[in-house]
Amino acid sequence: MPRAATTSDAFNAVAEPRRREILSCLALRERSVGDMVVTLRLAQPSVSKHLRVLRDVGLVRARRQGRRMLYRTNAEAIRPLHEWTKTFERFWQHQLLRVKRRAEAET
Amino acid sequence: MPRAATTSDAFNAVAEPRRREILSCLALRERSVGDMVVTLRLAQPSVSKHLRVLRDVGLVRARRQGRRMLYRTNAEAIRPLHEWTKTFERFWQHQLLRVKRRAEAET
DNA sequence: TTGACATATTCCCATATGGGAATGTAATAT
DNA sequence: ATATTACATTCCCATATGGGAATATGTCAA
Numbered sequence: 001m002p003r004a005a006t007t008s009d010a011f012n013a014v015a016e017p018r019r020r021e022i023l024s025c026l027a028l029r030e031r032s033v034g035d036m037v038v039t040l041r042l043a044q045p046s047v048s049k050h051l052r053v054l055r056d057v058g059l060v061r062a063r064r065q066g067r068r069m070l071y072r073t074n075a076e077a078i079r080p081l082h083e084w085t086k087t088f089e090r091f092w093q094h095q096l097l098r099v100k101r102r103a104e105a106e107t
Numbered sequence: 108m109p110r111a112a113t114t115s116d117a118f119n120a121v122a123e124p125r126r127r128e129i130l131s132c133l134a135l136r137e138r139s140v141g142d143m144v145v146t147l148r149l150a151q152p153s154v155s156k157h158l159r160v161l162r163d164v165g166l167v168r169a170r171r172q173g174r175r176m177l178y179r180t181n182a183e184a185i186r187p188l189h190e191w192t193k194t195f196e197r198f199w200q201h202q203l204l205r206v207k208r209r210a211e212a213e214t
Numbered sequence: 215t216t217g218a219c220a221t222a223t224t225c226c227c228a229t230a231t232g233g234g235a236a237t238g239t240a241a242t243a244t
Numbered sequence: 245a246t247a248t249t250a251c252a253t254t255c256c257c258a259t260a261t262g263g264g265a266a267t268a269t270g271t272c273a274a
Contacts, residue, residue, distance in 0.1 A: 002259040003231045004123070005111065015122040015263085016111070020191065027198050033221055046263065048222055067220050067271045075198035082196065084127070085189035090132050091182035109229035110261045123232085140251060151234065155252055174241045174250050 007056040014059070018042065019050050025071040026060060034068070051094055114163040117184055123162070125149065126157050134180040141175070179194060 006012045014020055021040055025031065031039075036047045052061040058077045059072055062069050114116055121127055132138065132212045138146075143154045158178055161167040165184045169176050 001232050001256095003113070003261080005260065006110070010129075011124075012122045015119045017118075018262090020118075024114075024194070029196060043264070044221070045223080045265085049262075052222080059266095064271090068220095069221065072197065073195070076202055078192050078195045079199055081188070082192035085185055085192060087131070088134060088182045088185045089179070089189065091180065092186055095181075095183055105195045108264095109227095110231080112230065113232095120270080125232090141249095150234070151251070152235085157230075159252080170239090174248095176251065197249045 001041040006053050010057050011058060011074065013057045014078075014081065015054055016050070019045070019059075022047070022050055023059060025074050026071050027075060030070045030072040032065075032070055038073075046058055051063055079084070096103075113160050115163050117166060117188055120160055120164045121185075121188065123157070124161075125153070126161055126166075128165060129154070129157055129161065130180050130185070133178050134182060137179040138176045139172075139175040139177055143178075 006098070007015065014023070022036060024037060025036065033047055033051065035042065036042070036051075037044050038079055040047065042050075051060060051062070055062060058074055060071050061074050062071050064070075111119055113123065121130070123204060125147070129143065132143065140151065140154055140158065143158075144151050147154065149157075158167060158169070160197070162169060165181055167178050168181050169178050171177075
């Protein structure tokens with residue numbers, strides 16, 4: 001069995017650094033593909049393909065405006081990732097507390 | 108260029124569902140490999156290989172106890188993911204507000 | 215209709231993958 | 245020393261990948 005498809009879920013989709021850049025970029029405001037090509041210095045087909053993946057998992061939404069396509073981030077789809085990482089919050093807080101205590105004990 | 112290695116960073120490592128299960132499991136308490144095999148119903152080599160990936164990116168720590176290896180989650184390594192998703196928090200809050208307003212306007 | 219612009223898709227390829235099976239390695243027990 | 249237990253690694257393979265290049269699709273303008 002190979003690795004799961006990038007389009008299988010948000011976790012797989014955001015594993016790619018370029019796609020994370022795109023999401024950050026499109027969170028602030030709607031942008032066209034050509035806009036992203038200039039901003040991120042990527043080839044147009046690459047941008048389109050990344051957007052396709054992000055769209056398939058619902059991380060971006062698109063609408064047509066004349067001959068352009070305008071994309072924007074659908075932040076709601078990032079929330080499951082946030083929730084998952086959040087379940088570990090108390091653990092790293094415990095770890096930090098332990099480190100702090102150890103440091104204090106050493107003085 | 109193929110997909111980035113699963114060991115290239117935490118984002119790629121946690122893209123795999125089994126590895127997320129392992130992390131959740133090892134966050135509560137230290138466990139041996141055989142323990143995980145039983146709990147997650149995975150073949151032993153699979154568990155070992157997943158743990159290897161998680162170790163390479165610092166998501167788990169290991170120590171030997173006799174003939175067993177005990178693993179535990181290093182929650183601190185999940186923090187960057189949490190921070191990244193957090194940057195989108197205000198955006199989904201905006202979206203929810205908009206949905207709420209629309210719902211209220213329709214009544 | 216024809217052309218230009220904007221984006222999407224297809225084809226190519228080297229590479230990393232996860233599981234299964236088999237094998238290697240390390241530590242204890244006898 | 246040998247056997248046993250507990251993990252780790254290696255080999256195999258079908259499959260998905262991201263980039264580059266080329267091509268297809270879609271929209272407007274004249």
